[in-house]
Amino acid sequence: MERSKQKQMNQDENETDAAINGHFDGRVKIPGWSAVGGGGAAGSQSSTVPSSSVMESWREERTRSLEDNEISLPSIAAAYTNILKGLGEDPQRQGLLKTPWRAATAMQFFTKGYQEKIIDVLNDAIFDEDHDEMVIVKDIDMFSMCEHHLVPIFGRVHIGYLPNKRVLGLSKLARIVEIYSRRLQVQERLTKQIAVAITEALKPAGVGVVIEATHMCMVMRGVQKMNSKTMTSTMLGVFREDPKTRDEFLPLIRS
Numbered sequence: 001m002e003r004s005k006q007k008q009m010n011q012d013e014n015e016t017d018a019a020i021n022g023h024f025d026g027r028v029k030i031p032g033w034s035a036v037g038g039g040g041a042a043g044s045q046s047s048t049v050p051s052s053s054v055m056e057s058w059r060e061e062r063t064r065s066l067e068d069n070e071i072s073l074p075s076i077a078a079a080y081t082n083i084l085k086g087l088g089e090d091p092q093r094q095g096l097l098k099t100p101w102r103a104a105t106a107m108q109f110f111t112k113g114y115q116e117k118i119i120d121v122l123n124d125a126i127f128d129e130d131h132d133e134m135v136i137v138k139d140i141d142m143f144s145m146c147e148h149h150l151v152p153i154f155g156r157v158h159i160g161y162l163p164n165k166r167v168l169g170l171s172k173l174a175r176i177v178e179i180y181s182r183r184l185q186v187q188e189r190l191t192k193q194i195a196v197a198i199t200e201a202l203k204p205a206g207v208g209v210v211i212e213a214t215h216m217c218m219v220m221r222g223v224q225k226m227n228s229k230t231m232t233s234t235m236l237g238v239f240r241e242d243p244k245t246r247d248e249f250l251p252l253i254r255s
């Protein structure tokens, strides 16, 4: 299992698979992922310094409240009724009577990240500690929705950072992942947003975020195999500049 995953990861590094993954806005590459340490230009896309728009995004206000959910539920349900009709179904048949409401409620849940702000999660969660060893959190479950097809993306997030006295609890890292993933996403942006949020919050020496995910929109169209994973990474600070730090991080999340 581990072997086949690794194989896929390496495959994702070559041009052909990057083209298949052209689903994304940018090219998907893992800097320094292969033990041999690929080309020097590898990862230039995913490890660029975060743009100011991404920097700003973690401070932004929530765009939806619970009240908004209540108000918009009927119109979302009505839209689902239209979708059912458009698909050639009869929304009045027994099995579908409650479907528009269920689907609307489910969609609001799947996108509940819009109801939260990262900054609220971080309040009171950052601790000053005399700790300068690399912190690694592996296998954080992630469920998201592809913004191009509104179909699930799911997988795992691995996070590493080199603290500069400030640390964040594991559950808070998982909450950051949850808030950003429960929005309409592309995998590359999700990866970057998590890395930037940790950077902003902790001002660490460096951060590495790797996401391995399955995109149902690609699996169900036959573009991606069910068991293959799309890999994205963002490396900031020493994770980006120092190959030794990356070489310490990447095997730890693989093992």
Ligand SMILES: [Zn+2]
Residues within 6 Å of the ligand: 023, 146, 147, 148, 149, 150, 151, 215, 217, 218
């Ligand atoms: Zn998609």
